[in-house]
Amino acid sequence: xxxxxxxxxxxxxxxxxxxxxxxxxxxxxxxxxxxxxxxxxxxxxxxxxxxxxxxxxxxxxxxxxxxxxxxxxxxxxxxxxxxxxxxxxxxxxxxxxxxxxxxxxxxxxxxxxxxxxxxxxxxxxxxxxxxxxxxxxxxxxxxxxxxxxxxxxxxxxxxxxxxxxxxxxxxxxxxxxxxxxxxxxxxxxxxxxxxxxxxxxxxxxxxxxxxxxxxxxxxxxxxxxxxxxxxxxxxxxxxxxxxxxxxxxxxxxxxxxxxxxxxxxxxxxxxxxxxxxxxxxxxxxxxxxxxxxxxxxxxxxxxxxxxxxxxxxxxxxxxxxxxxx
Amino acid sequence: xxxxxxxxxxxxxxxxxxxxxxxxxxxxxxxxxxxxxxxxxxxxxxxxxxxxxxxxxxxxxxxxxxxxxxxxxxxxxxxxxxxxxxxxxxxxxxxxxxxxxxxxxxxxxxxxxxxxxxxxxxxxxxxxxxxxxxxxxxxxxxxxxxxxxxxxxxxxxxxxxxxxxxxxxxxxxxxxxxxxxxxxxxxxxxxxxxxxxxxxxxx
Numbered sequence: 001x002x003x004x005x006x007x008x009x010x011x012x013x014x015x016x017x018x019x020x021x022x023x024x025x026x027x028x029x030x031x032x033x034x035x036x037x038x039x040x041x042x043x044x045x046x047x048x049x050x051x052x053x054x055x056x057x058x059x060x061x062x063x064x065x066x067x068x069x070x071x072x073x074x075x076x077x078x079x080x081x082x083x084x085x086x087x088x089x090x091x092x093x094x095x096x097x098x099x100x101x102x103x104x105x106x107x108x109x110x111x112x113x114x115x116x117x118x119x120x121x122x123x124x125x126x127x128x129x130x131x132x133x134x135x136x137x138x139x140x141x142x143x144x145x146x147x148x149x150x151x152x153x154x155x156x157x158x159x160x161x162x163x164x165x166x167x168x169x170x171x172x173x174x175x176x177x178x179x180x181x182x183x184x185x186x187x188x189x190x191x192x193x194x195x196x197x198x199x200x201x202x203x204x205x206x207x208x209x210x211x212x213x214x215x216x217x218x219x220x221x222x223x224x225x226x227x228x229x230x231x232x233x234x235x236x237x238x239x240x241x242x243x244x245x246x247x248x249x250x251x252x253x254x255x256x257x258x259x260x261x262x263x264x265x266x267x268x269x270x271x272x273x274x275x276x277x278x279x280x281x282x283x284x285x286x287x288x289x290x291x292x293x294x295x296x297x298x299x300x301x302x303x304x305x306x307x308x309x310x311x312x313x314x315x316x317x318x319x320x321x322x323x324x325x
Numbered sequence: 326x327x328x329x330x331x332x333x334x335x336x337x338x339x340x341x342x343x344x345x346x347x348x349x350x351x352x353x354x355x356x357x358x359x360x361x362x363x364x365x366x367x368x369x370x371x372x373x374x375x376x377x378x379x380x381x382x383x384x385x386x387x388x389x390x391x392x393x394x395x396x397x398x399x400x401x402x403x404x405x406x407x408x409x410x411x412x413x414x415x416x417x418x419x420x421x422x423x424x425x426x427x428x429x430x431x432x433x434x435x436x437x438x439x440x441x442x443x444x445x446x447x448x449x450x451x452x453x454x455x456x457x458x459x460x461x462x463x464x465x466x467x468x469x470x471x472x473x474x475x476x477x478x479x480x481x482x483x484x485x486x487x488x489x490x491x492x493x494x495x496x497x498x499x500x501x502x503x504x505x506x507x508x509x510x511x512x513x514x515x516x517x518x519x520x521x522x523x524x525x526x527x528x
Binding site for chain 1: 346491
């Protein structure tokens, strides 16, 4: 026999209906808070700097420090490897300095050739591995001052550009040298955007190129260059703003006239051919008197020729540096 | 808590999320190689974002016919002011170490600084007169006229951003495009009200 037990207590007598609704609405509200803030946080995270990429290069064997009478020793703290490799102006990958490292991951810089041509007696296309054997790798600790107003101290590995020039033997008509970055939008996605006139080109006067401080860098911190820093080979001219240091070079040409340079073409009144670091000549839009050293809180005073005046000032004797910015 | 109060509190908390995360990342040293620049840049972007959100309220209310949206406008505007103040403090502190003379010189010789300052200081009277009391004191019509300064402030803010980037103007242009849409809506709303106000009439 089935005994049906009457429900002596109705559920709405246990919990008052209004309270029940209240509780439900409380739950709804809590969920709405949690949900919306999660979405907001997620959206914010999309633009937030990603965690740094840890780049692993190959150790360069036989690196020896450059002789102290060629380059002045710097007793300033070297910028950590993680910062040098995660804060890069390399528009070929991205205009966002913090995302270049991520986008440059997997960039293959072998095989690689550098064609040297123009007003030289021995034109030659170098395989990168032969180029690396041209001169013993030296460690050069240089200040790097970006035109944007920040700076680093970087232990480059490289060799003087003069060694390469000696090898190709410039003719007496050669006055300038021009450089060109790889153009390959498949490998360098930033080149798909029409932000600069690709490929990136740079240039120096021949005496600047021959100066013992001017190097072709192939590594930093004793390892081969990570792609975001210009693998496999780049120019470093420590007394000039960083953008003169053209990266991932594939062509070098000796010429008799001042070559065009990318940033000068993009904004002629802001970026000159010389672009020597100069605290007295401001960028039209911002001051160049001080700089943020990466890793420091207070700004430093920017030094004339980035602190290399004793070594390079003679190159510009009699020149109006305000005219020739 | 009424429905509107609740919605306001949701927006209030969400608007603080970027600041909390910025502080969190800063505390854990996760702001990258140049944290000062990152904080300055982020607070600047947030200022523009909240200015655009503020300006989006009126069109959104008219298009959707949801009346309580207007109750979010003051808070969003005050957030724009708040993030703008943080941005200004970043510049004065990190870039100029509070050297008043250097800041004054910067304003005189660098148009993008002058325009950024203009954008911020146009928000000051709006923030001061944002309370109900002030609205009553000034009177609705005049208050509304005064608060049209926000259009100028937003335009100056976007211009400030556009002038500061080196070559890649895509993000400032995107801000400019949204601003143009929001201001364009108002022009259409004023001169061709038939096109925009149907829904409000129904609601």
